Amino acid sequence: MINLRIDAQTTDAVTTPSENGQTDAILMTRNLNFWYGSAYVLENVNCDVRPREVTAIIGPSGCGKSTFLRCFNRMNELIPAARLEGSVVFRNRDIYDRTVDPVEVRRQVGMVFQKPNPFPKSIYDNVAYGPRVNGYKGDMDEVVETSLKRAALWDEVKDDLKKSGLALSGGQQQRLCIARALAVQPDVLLMDEPCSALDPIATTRIEDLIRELREQLTIIIVTHNMQQAARISDRTAFFTVAESGAGVLVEFNDTQKLFTTPTDPRTEAYITGRFG
């Protein structure tokens, strides 16, 4: 399964949390390798994500952060020629096992994207989309209200639920997308640079929201903004591009430790800005 080239470079994964004896991880990757066609994107990533924590993923552009994030809900397989080796374990089950339906995975591992992408439908229908496709038969009004409240959007839109989701501001659209993801009651929420298209005020609101949601679910967030990672995350994973051209996990530690006493010189170079 694992080819020789990867075995030769396992030293790139410096910190594997399993060394700390962590067994309570909700999501784990084991020897995760990823390719788009012939492009080697992720090299031998081992990473344990603890439940009810915010895990931030930082690193330079092109280091495979987003690809890594999308391995957790099998979004990458929508792209032809994507290939994955190794395993991603969610609640003790390999989600890439042949018996696992990706649709089932995505119902439990929700996702918020870089650019707000509400459907060209009403606010109500945006939030109700997930429960509807998942065959939810209960009180839809209640689900919509609860989800919008959890996403801190309810007060702004409660009188206008029939309005198009596209009529909202960028920050509101992103919170609508969060509400939409929350409506299917996922255990894990993946966020791919959710604030990169937003202004500072909207960003602050999303960050506040992430802190609140942390009480209820596990969040993995890719961010370009190290200050953001420092503000909102419990633990931070630093990725960089290895000599093979693929992204590697350099260091994964408590956010505070990673930013103050990085163990790897590459991490230190990046967070102090000496990265080329």
Added chain:
Amino acid sequence: MVRPLLTAHRDVRPKNAMDNAKSLPRAHPAADAAASEPAGFDFAQSRRDSLRRKLVERSVHAVLFLCALISVLTTTGIVITLLGETIQFFGEVPIVDFLTGTRWTPLFASKSFGVLPLVNGTIVVALVAIVVAVPIGLLTAIFLSEFAPARLRSVIKPVLEVLAGIPTVVYGYFALQFVTPILRDIFPQTQIFNVASAGIVMGFMILPMMASISEDALRAVPRDLREGAFALGATRFEVVSRVVVPGALSGILAAVILSISRAIGETMIVAIAAGLQPQMGFDLLRSMETMTAYIVQVSLGDTPQGGIEFRTIFAVGTLLFVMTLVMNLLSDLLVRRYREAYE
């Protein structure tokens, strides 16, 4: 607890590690410009260059404008020709009789100029064609854009294009020689020239256009939306039926309207396979005459030019032109609405 640590880092961190543009040191643009200005500036040379550039720009502009003008002039010419003869025609036949009469016998001894039988025939054939082309075309488009693996797509697309490239006269004989006998086996009362056969074959002729425009519309639905739906645990079918198709709806409607427009204007298939009997009704197994088929009949026949009989084709042509124009404007309107949908 984390914040103070970061503040400590902030001073030593150069710009490439910072995504917050607001804290980047800004170079002064004016200072750069002043520095790069050459010491001695040749104003005469500069003016010559500038004149030459303007000349080239203007001639390119003029040539392009003339090319664009040709199509406008052609359209204007056609409209003027049509209108001139049509106005003369309506000098002799009241426009109300033309538009509401149900007997079309301009070539007979007892002349009657009610165009409705031709309109009836045109609409019935177009409807049959649309009933064939829209569902098959739309499903083909959905398959090609959402389901087909790249290799299969690379086979189906060219085949569709071949279908689009077949001359309509071939389709006409295909209808008459192949489809009509089959229809007659199933429904013995089918006339040799019948609407069903012409309509079905016309549907296949329109199919590539319907499929290709719909596919463009489906593909124009942003990937973000598809991913958003997939991420919520939607199956491929749920993504297509609840996000992609609704998102592409106005584009698909535009495809339908353009297809109708094409079906109304199609000539050869109906002239060959639908017959030349202007009559009202919706019996698909009978012969009917469409507006286009009538124009062919008169143009190719021995009807003398200049007479009222000959002028009928201009009146029919104008009506046809107006009908397709309205259709195209409608589709234009829909496409424009559709373009705005995601911006």
